[in-house]
Every structure is written in structure tokens, then in C-alpha cells.
């Protein structure tokens with residue numbers, strides 16, 4: 001089968017949930033047995049979101065191959081379980097960088113380099129996932145030739161374009177879609193997501209913004225095949241018919257995306273309205289039977305039944321839902337598979353003092369000490385880690401959170417009052433967290449951390465190893481953990497994603513272990529400490545990696561599973 005391309009755009013306002021709709025389409029096509037990938041094109045000029053403050057753009061998600069990406073890739077992976085790569089997250093900055101680098105190399109043979117066709121061609125090439133192959137003809141990316149061999153081995157490539165129709169910066173992306181639509185014919189489908197507001201005073205739902213948004217799209221030469229209407233109230237058939245007839249779209253291709261109690265209900269709602277079937281019909285593929293999606297429904301059933309609450313504190317510095325998106329979702333999922341609802345409370349670490357910590361953490365069954373960068377809010381994290389350690393409250397430190405647990409232990413157990421990370425104090429005499437050797441000479445900020453998946457060997461008998469150990473009875477699937485016999489003896493080998501420059505300083509390892517904090521996960525190649533735990537506590541574990549990036553709906557992460565379980569038992 002030729003690769004088919006689905007383009008997802010959005011209109012009227014941002015934050016409509018294009019990422020969720022793209023992920024849902026991916027899920028539904030995957031359930032039909034197709035090989036799918038989902039990619040995100042963001043019209044900003046940063047090369048990647050790695051350098052963006054989370055207040056600007058929410059969490060930075062990291063792929064296995066070490067790309068810092070948009071958080072929508074987290075939705076794609078959680079919904080489908082398909083691993084994304086650096087090819088799945090593209091920005092205007094990357095597009096321009098490729099074109100400018102080629103221009104400097106002389107690839108364009110004296111041509112004037114312009115948005116059309118050079119930028120749009122590079123966008124098209126990436127949308128098609130075609131190789132950058134100079135032998136194809138030096139400036140021949142707008143020739144039909146480059147379509148050959150595109151799309152790798154996928155049946156469907158879903159491309160979500162960030163931003164809203166009408167934005168100046170998204171215009172080249174729209175032009176690329178227009179051209180591709182023409183070149184690909186029936187092998188391309190355009191899905192447009194818009195908003196139908198409810199006006200309280202008039203007690204009416206309004207379709208005009210949708211009509212305008214579609215007109216804008218048509219003005220760019222793109223006729224949407226499918227409209228997904230975001231709405232807070234149910235739209236009756238007459239509304240849908242009105243939209244269909246004003247926008248030149250078939251009635252069966254107008255679906256609505258009502259507010260749902262959970263984003264994970266969205267694929268099922270889309271399937272019920274025949275969104276995937278409409279896509280297949282547009283392309284000309286026999287629709288066939290509707291997949292039952294049994295594991296997904298089993299999960300939803302569990303979600304609906306999980307009513308008992310467990311309160312978990314997120315000790316961090318970004319008071320924004322999206323800043324710790326993957327951690328929140330990982331907790332939600334682990335809660336559901338433990339038959340409870342994880343009630344997450346953001347606790348601003350900047351406001352935590354020794355005097356108020358008891359009050360700030362009161363009622364929490366456990367806390368997560370969040371990842372992060374820089375000085376702001378770290379002392380509060382350290383105070384929280386001390387409180388939960390001394391009060392034996394389950395605690396899960398992630399990346400910077402783990403580092404803060406290590407510093408706290410040095411200060412209050414090992415007696416090094418001035419212990420710190422060299423990130424916070426380069427001159428600290430007790431640098432229990434120190435810059436990694438290979439990071440020392442790096443001056444560029446973007447994409448230069450220790451990024452992506454690395455192996456970690458777990459120490460036999462540790463709580464971390466127990467969490468990962470595959471058992472047939474464990475709820476909700478497994479993460480790969482291979483029993484190995486290496487230089488460090490027997491243990492489980494796992495692989496987890498990273499994003500950091502600093503590490504546990506091995507100089508102090510023996511002292512930590514002698515005093516009760518064990519290094520129970522080690523990267524075998526570099527001898528880096530990846531997990532620490534205090535076995536005598538109920539659950540006190542810090543991970544240098546980010547388990548939250550690999551927790552999915554059908555396979556919740558074992559560390560989150562084990563943490564939530566401990567919260568319930570304590």
C-alpha cells in the first residue's frame with residue numbers, strides 16, 4: 001500500500017486539542033492494523049523546544065533517540081505506544097537551518113533562496129519523511145521525483161501543524177500542505193479542527209467562527225475533507241448539517257469533539273462517530289470491521305471505576321498544568337491501574353520553608369520531587385525531601401528531584417552542610433552532584449545534554465528492581481527488563497530516557513551506601529548512578545532519568561505503579 005498522509009490543522013483558537021485528535025486518529029488506524037507514525041510541525045523559530053521555558057511551551061518531551069520535542073509527542077506515544085524519533089518533531093527553525101546550511105554548501109547552484117519554493121520544499125520533504133539525498137537533483141525537491149521512496153515503511157503518516165490558521169508563521173506550512181494535497185491526490189486527507197462556542201446570553205451554539213476558519217483555509221487553497229468541531233455542548237444533526245453545507249464537507253465527515261471526563265475517552269468517541277472510517281473512505285480503502293479495542297476499553301472501564309482518591313504532591317516550580325504533563329499523566333495512569341484516582345496537588349517549592357513544610361505537605365500520601373534547571377525553588381525541594389525522608393512518606397525524585405534527595409542526604413545525614421550540585425554552586429566543597437565529564441567543555445545550550453535512552457542495570461533485591469521485575473500477574477503490562485549477568489553480577493537491564501548535564505558524584509558513593517542510601521541502578525558503560533533508594537524507608541527512590549516519558553495508556557510505568565501502590569499502603 002502507498003503511504004497515506006493525514007494533515008491535521010486547527011482554526012479559531014489554539015489549545016483545542018489537535019494533539020489529542022491526532023493521537024486518537026493514530027490510535028484508531030493502528031487498531032485497524034496499519035503502521036502509523038505521528039509527527040508535529042511547530043511554526044516557531046527555535047530549533048527545538050529544549051531551550052524554551054516551560055511557561056512558554058509546557059513540558060519538553062524527550063524521544064528515545066534523544067530529541068527534545070513538543071509535548072504533543074507525549075500524547076502520541078501514550079495513546080499509541082509507538083516510539084517517536086527526531087523525525088517526528090520539526091520546527092520552522094530546523095527547516096530554515098537545513099535550507100541555510102544547504103545554501104552555504106552551494107547546493108542551490110546560484111539560485112535565489114526563497115520561502116516558496118525552497119522553504120516549502122523542505123517542509124514537504126519532511127512531511128513526506130523523504131531522505132535528504134543530493135543525488136535526487138540539487139534543487140529538485142519540487143519535482144515529482146522526490147515523492148518516490150518517501151514515507152519509509154508507514155501506511156499512514158499523520159502530520160499535525162501547530163498554531164492556528166491565519167498565523168503569519170504557519171503560512172508556509174499551509175502552502176506545503178496545499179501542494180502535497182495536489183501531488184498526492186487521494187493519498188492525502190486534510191482534517192481541520194475548529195471551535196463551536198456556546199453563547200450563554202443567547203443560549204446558542206455558534207458555527208460562524210468555524211465557517212470563517214474554513215474559508216481562511218480555502219483561501220489558502222486547502223479544502224478540508226474532515227471537520228472536527230470542538231464544543232462544550234452537544235451539537236445536534238442540524239448544526240452539523242449546517243457546517244457541512246457551508247463548508248463543502250460531507251455530513252459524515254463532520255464530527256464533534258465534546259468535552260470529555262478524560263482525554264482517553266476521545267479515541268472511542270471519534271470511533272463511534274466514524275472518524276477513522278471517514279478517513280479510509282476519503283482515501284478509498286475498504287473500511288472493514290470496526291476494531292473492538294478491547295484493552296483500551298478495559299482501561300477506560302478501570303478509569304471509570306477508580307473513584308477512591310490518593311493525594312500526591314508535585315513539588316516543583318512551574319504552576320502550569322502542561323509543565324509536568326508526562327508526570328501528571330504517568331501518575332493518572334498508575335493510579336487507574338492501582339484502581340484509584342490520583343489527585344495531584346501542585347506545591348510550589350519556592351514557598352516551602354522548614355517552618356511550613358509540614359503544613360504544605362499535609363494530607364499527601366506521597367510526593368514527587370520534580371525535575372528542573374537552575375537555582376530557583378531548589379531549597380524548597382530539599383526541605384520537602386528531608387521532611388518526607390524523616391517522616392517516611394513515599395517520595396519519588398525525578399532528575400533534578402533525585403539530585404535534591406542526594407543533596408539533602410549529604411547535608412543532613414552525611415553531615416556536609418554545604419553539599420550542593422555544581423549547577424547551583426560551582427565552588428561547593430562537597431559537590432555530591434557534579435557536571436558530567438563529557439559536559440565540561442560544552443558551551444552551546446541547545447540539544448547538548450545527555451539526552452535519550454541509556455541502559456541501566458538494577459541491583460538485585462532493590463525496591464527498584466522489584467518494581468521492574470516482570471510478573472505475569474502485574475496489572476497493566478510491562479516495561480522491558482532483561483535479566484543479565486554482567487561485570488556487576490546479576491541484575492535486570494532496563495533502558496530509560498535522560499535529559500541532564502549533572503550526575504551523582506561517584507567519589508561519595510561508598511559513604512552514601514554505608515549510611516543507608518543505596519545506588520541501585522547504574523549505567524554499565526559509563527558507571528553513572530541512575531537510581532538511588534533508601535531501602536529502610538517505605539518508598540524513597542530517586543531516578544536520574546525520566547520514567548514519565550515512557551509511561552503509556554496500555555503500559556503504565558513500573559516505577560510509577562510501584563510508587564502509587566506505596567502511597568496507598570502508607
Ligand code: GLN
Pocket residue numbers: 370371372373374398399400401423499500501502503
Ligand atoms: N538540572 C539538572 C541537570 O542538568 C537536572 C535536569 C532535569 O531535571 N531534567 O542535571
